[in-house]
Amino acid sequence: MNFWKKGIATALLVGSFGLLSACGNGDKDKKDGAASDETTLTVTTWNYDTTPEFEKLFRAFEKENPGIKVKAVDIASDDYDTKLTTMLSSGDTTDILTMKNLLSYSNYALRDQLVDLTDHIGGLEIDPAKDSYSMYDVDGKTYAQPYRTDFWVLYYNKKMFDEAGLDYPSNLTWDEYEALAKKLSKPDEQVYGAYQHTWRSTVQAISAAQNGKNLVDPDYGFLKEDYERVLRMQDEKAQMDFGTAKSTSVTYQSQFENSKAAMMYMGSWYMGALLTNIDAGTTDVEWGIAEIPQKEKGKEIQTFGSPTAFAINKNSKQQEAAQKFLDFCSGEKGAKVLAEVGVVPSYRTDAINKMYFGRKGMPTDEVSQKAFKPEKIAIEFPLDPNGPAIDKVLQEEHDLILVGDETPDKAISAMEKRVKQETE
Structure with missing residues (x-):
């Protein structure tokens, strides 16, 4: 399995064994x-x-x-x-x-x-x-x-799927994910088919991974389709709107563990925290994982991490x-x-x-095992000297899109212009 995206340089790890031979200051422990x-x-x-x-x-x-x-x-x-x-x-x-x-x-x-x-x-x-x-x-x-x-997978609430009479998710496309979220939502009860956290990576990183793109390069037209889907799901009340999540500092743990969201894509780190909370009795959510939704069926599973x-x-x-x-x-x-x-x-x-x-x-189960072994995991954000400045631009424009202050087209144009300025 190609565990990380091809094209990322492998570190050249050479040299003789020794404790911090290059540290300069040396050890100051008790002697x-x-x-x-x-x-x-x-x-x-x-x-x-x-x-x-x-x-x-x-x-x-x-x-x-x-x-x-x-x-x-x-x-x-x-x-x-x-x-x-x-x-x-x-x-x-x-x-x-x-x-x-x-x-x-x-x-x-x-x-x-x-x-x-x-x-x-x-x-x-x-x-x-x-x-x-x-x-x-x-x-x-x-x-x-x-x-x-x-790396990122799709978490789902088994009980919510059972109550809706729907099959558990497996190898979904983004279109199927959106359709399922609409069926599972109960907006009058503030219960949604999906929860998407406020981080820009929930749109940008997965989009870059599945389109074979690099967020450091100021060419962001590939993001338009994904932002349009998110805005559509908000309008359809298939997921909590970004403005509410941001202004009230909603946590992804509370949404999933309190059965406020039937599906949520999130990093694999959450499995450990979720199991710990179940053991502690702070949640009784019945959960599973599946592959993060893909652009097309039948292709290799691509995620980021x-x-x-x-x-x-x-x-x-x-x-x-x-x-x-x-x-x-x-x-x-x-x-x-x-x-x-x-x-x-x-x-x-x-x-x-x-x-x-x-x-x-x-x-x-078989689906969970497959989700744990994606064929390709793209790096979330490449190492770059201008990385912090680029990240700031991308987050700001992400926020403006999802609160409705800018259209995806306008924000993407601004991203490209501002990132070029940061890297020149």
Whole structure:
């Protein structure tokens, strides 16, 4: 299976094995007479209480490494990248930085705020995760180690389909998805056939993936058809309108787990959080997954996604202990921890995949298994020096389309003009 979209350069991971030979500052952990003292590693996280893999990885690492404790520096998800950028600009010494997405990662790497891990990684066994590692290549250097790899699937509420007398979704086209959403909606009860979250990626990233396009290149005419579908579904009340979702800060978890939406396409990371909430008794939703809708039937399944990684802050005073943490989380031991809680690890083998679907509550039907193995996963947003500026433009125009302030044609023209200006 071609797990990531062809054309993305594979990272050149070479060099001899050694602990942070290129770190410069060296390790500042407790030594000599202070060797018995406990070391505390700090790690940036987001929504710690509702993101189960953080605590599981932290506690498993502590058990494996007596004398080292791991403490979360938790940040609200929506503010994560802004806050982390501010922290690093002010010389913050938090040891380990979670790279929430590739866009922010490239920004920090190009600013020389992360430890260069290239030589160290060259001595590791990374074949089971090589596709994810390839995403972190910045001019031949790698500054992070991926531990989780996500891609987007379609979640659906079995009970809502049963009550409507409809078959569970499988290999839908976008037209079929829209038609199903209309049948399942009860707008008078604020219940919808579909929920689409407010992120621009819910339109732009999947459209780029299924049209073989690149969001960095200012040629966005391919987006028109997808935006027109979203606007139509809003007008038909087949899904909650964007303005309501945005102004009331609706969460995708509340919509799906409270049976307010029969279908929702979202990243595979949500499976772990959903299973955790079911175990905790905060939701009783009966759910399954299917392939994300496609442009045509009978073609290879195309979706989009992105890995998540840990990096070492160049200002960390405990880089040796931090490197141990990265190796644990990104390797086989960390993968087993993640698989047990329903989170897709970057490090994947047949044994790890078996563990993943062995998790209680995980759907194991044929359609779910197929959804878990898409033929092509395109990168959500390519690494680019102008990435943050391009992302800002695309999000702003996305919002203007979906609140009705601009037509798709006008907004797409503005996207192309503004992105060209940012990249010239």
